[in-house]
Amino acid sequence: MAKMLFLPLLILLLFLFECESFSAENPTDRRLLVLVDDLAIRSSHSLYFKFLESRGYVLEFRLADDPKLALQRYGHYLYDGLVIFSPSVQRFGGSLDQAAVLDFVDAGHDLILAADSYASDLIRGIASECGVDFDEDPDAVVIDHVGYAVSEIDGEHTLIAADDFIQSDVILGEKKIEAPVLFRGIGHSVNPASTLVLKVLSASPSAYSASPKTKLSTPSITGSTIALVSVVQARNNARMLISGSLDLFSNRHEKSGNEQFVTEISKWVFHERGHLKAVNVTHHRVAELAEPAMYRINDDLEYSIEIYEWSGSSWKPYVADDVQVQFYMMSPYVLKSLSTDLKGLYFTSFKVPDVYGVFQFKVEYQRLGYTSLSLSKQIPVRPFRHNEYERFIPAAFPYYGASFSTMAGFFIFTIVYLYNK
C-alpha cells in the first residue's frame, strides 16, 4: 500500500519541485534527504519527522550506508536539505562522502548534523570542516553534576538540563523557551576565529566533557565554552545545525523544551526565518530620476534600496532601523543609516564628497541570525569640468578690470599712435 502510494508521489513531487525548488525567489527548502544508520530512528524520532512533514517538507529516508545514495543526478541536486542522523556511520554508501556533503553545502543547501554519545570520524570531519570541533576523546560525553536532569534511573548525570540559549528571536522564534532542553551527548567547541558559527545552546559553567567511566584527566573543554548545539551560516547563506546529541530530536523527553527548541531551530535552518533579499537598488541626483553613469564631486544624490524578509511562504517587508549604506573608496567616505518607510523601502540622500575616484555604494548588512546582505555598486565620481568652475568672482574684479583697461588702453594707443603727428 505504502509502496503503491509513495513512489508516484515522490516522482510527482520531484517534477513539481524542479521548478520551485530551493531558489533565491523561494528560499525555503522542500526536499530533504534523511540519512539514518538504523531505520528504527524513523519511528523513534517520528514526532520530529512528523513536524517536518507538517511543514510541507518531503522527507526521503535512507540508510547512511545505502549503496545507492546520491545527492545529485545529471549535475543538479535532488535535494534541498540533508539531515544526517547517523552518528556512527564510518563511510557513506554510494557516491556520497565528506567532500560530497560539503559541496552540497557550498552549493547553498542546508544541513542538519547530529552526533551522539559516539560520533564517527566522518561526522567529526564534516563538523570540523564547518568550524565545529567535537571533543576528541571518543568516550567523552557532557557531564554536569550540578545542572543535571533529575530522574531516578539515570545516575551518571549525562542527561543535562541546558537552558543557556542564544538570545535571538530569529533563530529560536519569538516565543521564549521556558522548559530547559534535555541533552544527552557529546559537547563541541566552536572555532573562536570563525564569524560564521553561533553557539545556540551552551552548557552551564559547572559542566565538563569527559568519559564518566574512566578516571578524569584534564578535560579538553569545560564550563560554558562547551557548545551543545551550534548553527553555522556559511558565506553563501547555507545553514547548518550541528548537535552533539541525536537524542535531542527523539520522541522521549516530553515536558521538556526539546520539541519547541528543535522545531523552531529547524524552521530557521530551512530558511523559514531570517532570510533577507535586497532588490531595486537605485541612486540618482536630487531632482533627477535617471541613474547617471557618473557623478560629479559635490553632487547631491539620493540612494534607495528595498529589503524583504522571507516569511516561509512569501516576501514580507523587512523593518529595521540599522541598515546602513557606505559611499566607499578604499575606505568609507560617507556611512549613513538609511531611513525606512516600514514597507521595505530604505532611502537616504547625501552630498558626494569633493574627492574624485571610483566609488562604490556598499550595503553590508549582517545581523545575528539573518542572512547577510552585501551589495556593492560601482560608480565613478569625476572632478569639475573646465567650464564648471565658479566664474565672475567678485574677488577677482580688479584683475578683470586691469585686463580690460589694458585692452582699452591698447585700443586707444593704436589710434593715437597711428595718426598722431
Next chain:
Amino acid sequence: MAKSTSSDVLTLIRSLRSAYAATPTNLKVVYMGIVGSFPFNSFLSGVLSCVGTAVLAVCLRIQVNKENKEFKDLPPERAFADFVLCNLVLHLVIMNFLG
C-alpha cells in the same frame, strides 16, 4: 624738424603708456597681498596682461626708435603691425586664462 618733435611725442606717449601699464601691476600685487591670491589664474592673467603690454610697448619703442641703428631696415609700420598682432595674441590668451 617736425619729425623729431613727433618722435619725441611718441617717445613720451610710449613711456607714459609703459608707466601706466606698470601701475596696475603694482596695484594688483598690493591687492593680492591684501586678499590673497584666490582666483590665482585671474591674478596671473591680470598681472601678466599689464606686464605683457608694457613689454610689448617697450619692444615697439625700441624698434621704431630712430636712434637705434639696428633697426634701420625695419619700417615702423611693420613694427607696428607686429606689435598689434602680438597684442592681440596676448589678449586672447589672457581672456582665455582670465577664467
Next chain:
Amino acid sequence: MVAPVEPKPGGTLRNAFGGVLGFFILLLIGVLAFSIRLFSVIKYESVIHEFDPYFNYRVTQFLTKNGIYEFWNWFDDRTWYPLGRVIGGTVYPGLTLTAGTMWWILNSLNIPLSVETVCVFTAPVFSAFAAWATYFLTKEVKGIGSGLTAATLLALVPSYISRSVAGSYDNEAVAIFALIFTFFLYIKTLNTGSLFYATLNALSYFYMVCSWGGYTFIINLIPMHALLCIVTGRYSSRLYIAYAPLVVLGTLLAALVPVVGFNAVMTSEHFASFLVFIIIHVVAFVYFIKGILSPKMFKVAITLVLTVGIAVCIAVIAILVALVASSPTKGWSGRSLSLLDPTYASKYIPIIASVSEHQPPTWPSYFMDINILAFLVPAGIIACFLPLSDASSFVVLYLVTSVYFSGVMVRLMLVLAPAACILSGIALSEAFDVLTQSVKLQLVKLLEGPLSNSGDTKDENSTAQNDVLKADKQVATNNKTEDVKERPSKKNRKKDKENTEKAPVKSHNEKRLLALPLEASAIAIILLVVLGSLYVIHCVWAAAEAYSAPSIVLTSRSHDGLHVFDDFREAYAWLRHNTEVDDKVASWWDYGYQTTAMANRTVIVDNNTWNNTHIATVGTAMSSPEKSAWEIFNSLDVKYVLVVFGGLVGYPSDDINKFLWMVRIGGGVFPHIKEPDYLRDGQYRIDAQATPTMLNCLMYKLSYYRFVETDGKGFDRVRRTEIGKKHFKLSHFEEVFTTHHWMVRIYKLKPPKNRMKGKTKKPKHTSKPLSGARRDGSTKKNPWQ
C-alpha cells in the same frame, strides 16, 4: 658651394639653381628621414610599439571619438582604480592633438586612414619636420651648407631614430621637432629682432609645452643664453625683443596647458626665466638712460638703477628661496632634481630610478646613439667660435648643457642628438668648404700653370683677384639667396665678409700653403666622405636592427630559424574576451597602459606613475606572502593578477628581474617590506640559496607556479639557475591562463572560503579502533534509549 668656373652673368641663374637644388635636397632629406624609420613596419607590422605609445594611442582614439572637449575633461575611471585619473589634466596633449588633427584633416579629405595608422606614422613625419627645422636653425647659425649637412645628419641620427621609428608613438617624436623649431625661432628673432618672430616663438614654445615635459629645458636654456649674452656684454635690444615677450607670452601660454597650469609660475624650474627677465629689464633700462643722459649724469643714474635692480633681484631671490624652502621637494619635480643631482633619484625616489631610461648612459651607448658625431662635435665647437655670434654661442651652450643632461639620463640623449648634429653639420660643411676651395684653387693653378712662366706672380695675383671677386660675388649671391622676407642683418653680413676674407688670405699665401695640399685635401675629402658613409651605414643598421623592434612582439633568431613571441597580445586578447568588463587587473605598472589599451580592462597602476603609494601598494602585494597579498588585492577589488615571466624563453626584462624595484618601492612606503630579506648576503638570487622570504613572496610563486613541469628540474633561462622552490600549491590564487611561451601568466583571486574550518585535529588513533569496534559490531545503540 657651387663650382666657381662659370662666366659672371650666369651668377643669378646659378643661385636660383642653387636654391632649387637646396629645396630638392631638403625634400630628399625629408623623404630619407621618413623612410629610414619604416623598417619596423616592413620587418614587423604596422603596430604601436612598447608601453607609453599605447596610452597615447588610446587617448587619441578617445579624442577622435569624443571630440576635444570630452578629451579635455576626460576623467578615466579605468586606470588607477579606485582613484581614477584625470587624463585631460595630467597628459601632455600635444602629440594627441597633432595626431588627432592629422586624422581629422585626412578624413575630411576623404582619405580613410585608421587612427592607428595615423598614430604609427606620426613619428616619421615629424622627424622629417625636425630635419627641416634643423636645417633652418643651422642655416641661421652658419649658412645653408651646414644647414643641409646638419639636416641630413639629424635625419639619420640613431638616438633620434630610436624614439621615432614608425609605431613608437610617443611625445618625444613630436617634441624634438618642437624643440628645434623653437630654438630656430628664437635665433631667428635674435637675428632679426622682429616681434612677429617673437610671437611665433612663443607659440611654438606653447606647442613644445603641450608636447613634452622637456620644455623646461627650453625655458632654462634660453634664459641662460640671454644671461650669457648680457654677461659677455653682447646685450642688444634684439635680445630684449627675443627674450622679454617670450617669457611673458610663453608663461601665459604654458599656464594654459592643464598639466602645467600654475607650475609655470610656481615651480623652481621656471624661476630662472623670471630672474633673467628682471635682470634684462634692469640692463635694458641702463642702456636706455645711457642713451638719453649725459655721461656724468649717467654715472649717478647707473649706480642708482643698479642698486635698485640688485635690490629687486635680491628681494625676488629671497622670495624664491622662501618658497623653495617651504615646498617639500624644494619646488623641483623629482626628475629635474635628479638632473641636477644624478644620485638624487636613486637615493630618494626609487620609482624614478627604477625606469631604465632614467639611468645614466654608458660610453658605448654614446657611440651607438651619435656614432661619429661624437668626434665631429669638437670641430663644430671650434667652428662656432670663429667668429662667435649670438646664434653660435647659443648652439654651443645648447650642446654643453645637453651633453651634461645626457650624461645624467639616457633618455636625454635625445636632446643631445640635435645639438650634436648641428655642430657636426657645421664642422663638416666648414671642412668641405675649406677643402673644396683649396682644391679649386689648386685646379686653377694647374690649368694656368703651363701657359704662364712659373716666376710670374702677377697674373696669379690677378687670378687671386678675380677669385676674390668671384668670392665676393658668390657671397653676394649668398646674401640674395637668403630669405627675401627679412633683410640680411648685420651679423650675417659680417660673417660672410669673414668668409670672403678667408679666401683671399688663403689665396695669397697659396703658393706656399698649397705646395702639396691638393693630394692632402683630396685625401681629406675622401676621408670625410668615407667617414660620412660609415655614419650612414651605422645609422641604417641601427634603424634596421637595433631600434625597430616593437617590444610587444619579440623575435629571436636561433639555429633553426626565426621565432616570434606574440605572447603579450595573446594574453591581452584573452583578458579582453574572457573577463567581465568591470574586472580589475593588477600587474606591475609597466603593463598598465597596454592592459587598458589592448585588453580594455581596469588596472590598478600604470606607466603614468603619479601616485607612489598606490604603486607601492601593488609592490608590497607582489612581495608579500600569498595570504596578505590576497588581502591587499581583495581590498582593491582586484579580480586577476598578471605577471610577466621570461624564465622559459629567456626574456630578460620580466617581473622577476624587476622584482627588486617592487620591493624597494613597496618598502619605501610600507616599512615592513625590507630589501635585505630578499637578498642572500647582498645578492639577488632565486635558486636554492634564496631567502625564504623571497621563495614565499607572491611574485616568486606566481612566476614559478608549475614551472617545474616544463622541464624536469625547473631551469630558469634568464637567471641561468634552477629555481629554489619547485613544487608548491597556491591557496588563494588560481591560474587561469598562461600564454604559449609562458611569458604572460594570469591568475585569478579565489573567493573567500565559504566555510571556516575548525581546528581540524585528527582524533587520536589509539582510541579509534576501540570506538569503531564497539559500535559497528552486531549491536547498534538502541535508538529508543
Next chain:
Amino acid sequence: MHSLFQFFRIIDLAGMSRYRWILALLAIFYSSLSICTASIVRPISESHRSAALELFVPVDESFGSLENTYEALRTLEILGLEKTYDISRATCKAVLETLGSSPSITKDLFYALKVNGILKCQIEAINFEGIASNMLAVLKNANSLPDFYYSIGSLLLIKKHGFEVILPDSDGAFHSIKALSQSDGRWRYDSNGAESSTYAAGMALEALAGIVFLADSEVDQSMIGVVKNDIVKLFDIIKSYNDGTLYFNDKYVHSSDYKSPLEISAAVVRGVTSFAEVSSGKLNIPGNKILGLAKFFLSIGVPGSSKDLFHQIESLSCLENNRIYIPLVISLPGTVLSLTSRDQLKVDVTTVFGAAAPPLSVKLVQAFNSNSEGKPIIENQELHFDKENSIHYLDIASLKMDVGKYKLIFEVSLHNLEDESKYATGGLTSFSAFFTGSIKIDKGELAILNSDGGSAETIEKLDLSKDSFLSLSANHLQKFRLSFQLTTPLGHTFKPHQVFLKLRHETKVEHLFVIDSSARQYKLILDFLGLVEKFYYLSGKYDIELTVGDATMENSFLRTLGFVELDLPEPPEKAAQPPPQPADPYLRYGPKQEISHIFRAPEKRPPKELSLAFLALTFLPLIGFIIGLTKLGVNLKLFPSSPGPAAFSILFHAGIAAVLLLYGLFWLKLDLFTALKALCFLGPFLVFVGHRTLSHLASTSAKLKSS
C-alpha cells in the same frame, strides 16, 4: 548456557575486529553483559493509555481505513480502555459494504472481518459461504505470501465467527507456503521473488498456524517439526541492541516498502506465538530471547505514531500469554538511591503489562562496587516482599553500603516449578545503581606561599559549604596552595569525579587545574614561576573557581572562592599570544559609527567693497593715460583725408575693436573654439585692411620725408 551462547558471538565478532588486544577487553565487556541485560524497562503503564487516547482520535467518528480502524480498536481493546466515543455506526457501514461487494480485495475483506470481530456489527445479511468460497478460490491459486496470509486469515476469522469452514487440501497449501521458506529461517514473498525477509517469515508462520487450525485432517507432524526448526533458525538471526534488547530486522529494505524493526519483530512475534498456539509440543526458543524481545518492545516507551503503538501493544499482548515463555520483567523503580533520605532498594517483577507475577522470590546475589571490580561487597541477600503493592524491597541502611556506583546482580526464583517452564525470568539480572549521599567538606584552606616553599605569606581558611570571597595577591615568585578534605557519610575519604580549579583572567582567558588527591586530602600547589608561560604573562585579577562534583555526590557545587591579584613579568619578544576569545555575537553585529565627509573649506573671500574699490583703482591709470594724452595734445592729423584710405583705416580700427569685443564675448560666454572660428574670419580681414592702411601711411610718411 546462555552466557556460553553469548561468548560464541564474541568470538566471531572478535574475528571480524582487526585488533587482537581488544578481544580480551570485549570479552570482559560482554561477559559482564552476558548476565542478561542491564537496561531499565518499565512495563506498560498509564502513560501508554493516555498516549493511546491521544493518538487514536476518530475524525467524524471513524479512524479512516479499515486497517487503521482495526489497529485502533485492537489497541484500545488490549489496553482495556472503554470507548469514550461510538464509531460503530460509520465503521459498520464500511464493514458491511466491504463484505457486501462480492469480489473485493482480500486485504480489505480481512481487515473488515477483523474489525467486525471486535465491533460485532449485526451482519446477518452477509452470506459468509460466498466469501468463504471465493476465499478458498483465492487460496487455491494463490502464489504469493500476502494472498495466502489474507485469505487464510479471513477464513480463520469466518470460522471464528461461527461458520463452518473446511479447508479441502490443507497439506497442499501448507507445502506451497513452506516452499517459500529459506534456509536461514526467513521467507520469500512469492516464489519468483528473490529477496527473503523476516517480515515475510512472520506472515508465513501466522498463515501456517491458520492452516493448521483450519485443517480438517491433522497436518503431519514432520512438517510441523520442520517449521519449528525454521523458527529456531529464525531466532538465530535475531539482532540485539547494545542494551541487550533483542529485535528482528531485515538486512536492507528499499525505502519504498520500509518496515521498521518494530513492525518486523511484531510480525514475527505474532507468527511465532500463533504457531506455538496450534502446534503441539513446545518450541525450544531460549526464554531470554523472548524476554529480550519483550524488553525491546518495552524499551520503546511510548511511541509517537499510532501504528508503532499498535504493533508494540499487540505484540506485547501476544507475548503476555503465549505458550512458549511468558516474559517476566524485572525492573528497579529507581537506581539512584539517596542515603540521606534513607531510600529503599526496590525491585518489582511483573509481566509486560504490569500484571502481578506468580509467586516468586528475588535475591540480591552480588553487589560490586563499580570502581573496585573483583570481590563482591554483599552476597545472597533475600529481598523482602511487600504484599499490598507487590514489591520486593531492601533497606539500604541495613546494607552498610557507602556512596558510590554499584552493580547489583539479582536472581529471581519462582516458587513452584511448573512456572519455570512457563515464565522467562532471564536468570541473573544485573543493574547498576547509584548510592548518593551528601559529602562533608572541611579543612579547606587557601594559602600564598613564598618561593622558598616553607613560609606561608597569607593563609585563608575557607568554608566550602557556602560561597566565600577572598582577595589575595601574589607575584610570579610565589606559590598558590589550595587544600581541602572530602569525607563520605561513613567517614571514608571521597574521590569525586570532577575536582577543578579554574583561574579566569579579566580577558576571559581560563586556566583549568584538575586537583588530585594526595593521601587523605585534596591539595593543589601552583608555582607561578613555572606557569608564567602558560599564563601568557597576563598580570591582573584572576577569579578563582572551584568545582567539585560527582554522580554520587548530592551536594556537588561550583563556587567562586574570590580572586588573586597576580603580577607577572613583562612578556619577552615572541611570547605566545593568548588564544583569541570568541567574539560576543551580540556585539559583533550591529550598526557602525556613522561617518560624514568633511569638505574642503572654501577660499576666504575679501569683502566685496574692497574688490570694487580696487576695480575702480585699476581704471584710474587708464583715465590717467587719456588725460596724459590730452595733456600732450595728441591729434589725429595724420588721419588720411582721402576717402579710400580713411575707410580702410576706420575698418582697420573697427576690426581691432571687433576682435577685442570678441575677446570680451569669449570671456563672457563663448567657448574657445567658437572664438577661434570667429577669429579665423576676422584675422584675414584685419590683415588685409591693416596692410592697406599701413602701406598708405608708409607712403605718406615717405612723401613727407622726401618733401
